[in-house]
Amino acid sequence: MKRTAGLWIDHRKAFIVTLTDNGAETLQILSGVDKQRGRMDGVRLNEKFESHKVAADDRQQRDYAGHMDAFYRNVMDKIKGSGSILLMGPGEAKGEFKKFMDRHGSENTVVMVEADDKMTDPQIVAKTREYFLEKDTKLGD
Numbered sequence: 001m002k003r004t005a006g007l008w009i010d011h012r013k014a015f016i017v018t019l020t021d022n023g024a025e026t027l028q029i030l031s032g033v034d035k036q037r038g039r040m041d042g043v044r045l046n047e048k049f050e051s052h053k054v055a056a057d058d059r060q061q062r063d064y065a066g067h068m069d070a071f072y073r074n075v076m077d078k079i080k081g082s083g084s085i086l087l088m089g090p091g092e093a094k095g096e097f098k099k100f101m102d103r104h105g106s107e108n109t110v111v112m113v114e115a116d117d118k119m120t121d122p123q124i125v126a127k128t129r130e131y132f133l134e135k136d137t138k139l140g141d
Helices: 057-078 091-105 120-139
Strands: 006-008 013-020 023-030 084-089 107-117
Touching: 006 120, 013 057, 013 091, 013 120, 023 057, 023 120, 057 091, 084 091, 084 120, 091 107
Parallel strands: 006 084, 084 107
Antiparallel strands: 006 013, 013 023
């Protein structure tokens, strides 16, 4: 069996399952970004010149994008050399990560992108094993 990986990713964490001939290895990476912050986390100041005390929206967006790029780069480094990747997760993060991989010339190949909402770590491992075992079985026919 070639080295393959399953990756469940959202904006807060990534869970990586790497399959080799020796079994499965797992790794969780936290992004450190909880969500995009709003206007002072929703608190409105009752002082004059409030606009001078609130960070500009474009700066907040750039900061958020910078954090996500660092997170995606870290995840991409951890799956380097895995060959085939099964990409799973809720929301937009899986698509953003695939575009990030394409933009940065990843050597890995995303074989499937699948929308999966909440999954436990053992479910992610089982789904990854099932997908690649089924794929290897079909190739062997």
